[in-house]
Amino acid sequence: MSALASHLAPHAGVLAALDASLADVARVFDDQLRSPLAPVQNLVEHVERYRGKMLRPMLVLLSGMAAAADRTAASPDQLRTLITRQHLVVAATVEMVHMATLVHDDVLDEADVRRKGLTVNKLHGNEPAVILGDYLIASAYHLCATLPEVGPSRAIGRAAVLTASGELLQLHNRGNLDLSEATYFEIIRGKTAELIATACRLGADASGADESRVLAMTEFGLAIGSAFQIQDDILDLLGDQAVVGKSLGKDIEKGKLTLPVIRYLASRAPEQRAAARERLAPLCSTGASPEHLAAFVRDVVSSGAVASAQATAASLIARAKEQLRTLPASAARDALSSLADAVLERSS
């Protein structure tokens, strides 16, 4: 059971239906990626181990169950009957698009380790890793286009355009110590929240949910997606290296300003702000002194900027849970609410 799924333990019936459907999603996923070419198949089997939290497939399935929960009683067997091939295909597609971005991110970050295994770029070099990412993206679209209707392909294409746009906006602002909160929120909406929102939306849509429910699930996804990224950024700043599996303060080293740092700078009086920027500038490089970085992070924390970012994430989660009121009361809806809470509590 994944760390996120463990937050669903109180919803045993939903969890049973979800686990069974996630196994179906994994089958659809593996079937799509299988290649008759041995070198391709070897790479595919390596990245299949990257499948981690399966947050996005869980959101497709739970959104599908919750949006149609008034069409069935709440027994686990009946919940699972709400899940159609379209849900499984969309869930596998979204995870595959996400995995492609992980593979490309690892190349760009020159990362050696992903989920306790070596990255493709570390094992085989950058070239196979870039092309493998392209193979995963192409496979995702091919899979989605096996559905009889074009709607899901259109939504996935749009989400992937916005994901790449958000990443390009972030790269453009690398080293920009004047990054505004507005641009930060635009970046995280693009690079993280749009795909998560599309997962929720397409899950509801595949259940034949009406427009108001589909919209509510889209808003739910946008809010938890942004909260998820804020939490990710806080973990990068603070988390225990053993838990998140990567070294800390990497965002600062890469010149990526995140919400706590933006708020820390904004909260300084004008003279102090210039001094804080002068301290920060040399930390925005991979050769930065770990001691100076740690001291800077301590000051960000003691200023209250991390707590303030956490409060913003919490208010996004509260807003997400409000959207759930549009759906009928059900065990699946309660599970979505718990999953939203889990976003705030996760430590990896």
Added chain:
Amino acid sequence: MSALASHLAPHAGVLAALDASLADVARVFDDQLRSPLAPVQNLVEHVERYRGKMLRPMLVLLSGMAAAADRTAASPDQLRTLITRQHLVVAATVEMVHMATLVHDDVLDEADVRRKGLTVNKLHGNEPAVILGDYLIASAYHLCATLPEVGPSRAIGRAAVLTASGELLQLHNRGNLDLSEATYFEIIRGKTAELIATACRLGADASGADESRVLAMTEFGLAIGSAFQIQDDILDLLGDQAVVGKSLGKDIEKGKLTLPVIRYLASRAPEQRAAARERLAPLCSTGASPEHLAAFVRDVVSSGAVASAQATAASLIARAKEQLRTLPASAARDALSSLADAVLERSS
């Protein structure tokens, strides 16, 4: 007029219809890529200059005209009425997928120049270049999925999976001096011919052509696509640097064995083959001696292996032109035949 289009000069009527439709394709292309984010839009405008031969859009349009030519007389105005929004969208999609592979290839090849301008990776670094490639791929799928039917999205997804598979197979065989002809043909079919075949097939399909015509155009595309790649590989070995715009023998330096080299090695007597391999091995690296490389290429040429590869390309073109007999006689069909010949004659 592009170099390829100049081969169509004898077909003035078709060329006029084609040029008008290519301008429409360029508009669909630019409209899809436009971004409200200034940093994204700047990158997009840079790569739009990469649009070169427009071979793939030309194939979509000409296949569309030729497959339905018995539905109209041959006047240019009437030819153009055969072109629907579906043709334009498919043509722009195929070119966008192709452009994404160029952007990623430039990163992997550490190329500085593309079509006489600087590459994205040279200008902005590898990270924006990889993500820009992802943006182009996502935009291509999003565009294709604006069509009401899912068929073109499915075909494009399949072709992109096969393209990436061919590239991965090629990377896996880098430095493999025992590469067989069979594997070489499998590589070039994947990395080049499948997308070209999909362009031809979807062009005919968008004209409502029957299955036999769609199949004939698919086979036409597979044959000219493979011939195109063989010609590309010969140009890499022999061509004038000023014409092809890149240094020569790069495939050998990268450890990529192409048809002339494979045939040269195969044509040696067993003892000579071992010696030829021993000469070749140290050339498979970027630090190789230009003089030794040039001497090796001279021996490949004088062995007749280049002429043999050219003959294979010519027989593929002949096979492609036979497929055209399935279509009704028309000026558009004649233009496709000239375009097939142009593949052999091109010098860039």
